Amino acid sequence: MHGGRHRVRRSGPERLDVPTLVGGLAATGVGVLLLLDSVGALRLSFGWLGPALLGAVGAYLLAGGLAQRRR
Numbered sequence: 001m002h003g004g005r006h007r008v009r010r011s012g013p014e015r016l017d018v019p020t021l022v023g024g025l026a027a028t029g030v031g032v033l034l035l036l037d038s039v040g041a042l043r044l045s046f047g048w049l050g051p052a053l054l055g056a057v058g059a060y061l062l063a064g065g066l067a068q069r070r071r
Contacts, residue, residue, distance in 0.1 A: 026056035
């Protein structure tokens with residue numbers, strides 16, 4: 001040992017993975033909407049699902065493009 005110092009390694013990612021975070025939040029948002037619809041708290045028709053999924057995919061792609069540009 002050198003002077004009683006220990007090197008501690010952090011486990012986990014070095015940087016925040018923004019596209020994964022945005023994708024998870026978008027999937028969670030769509031899931032919450034589906035859950036609220038199934039318990040009757042919201043009245044959603046089938047026509048909202050397509051735009052909601054396209055918005056989630058678009059948010060993921062946008063976050064991925066912006067994160068890649070920063071590297």
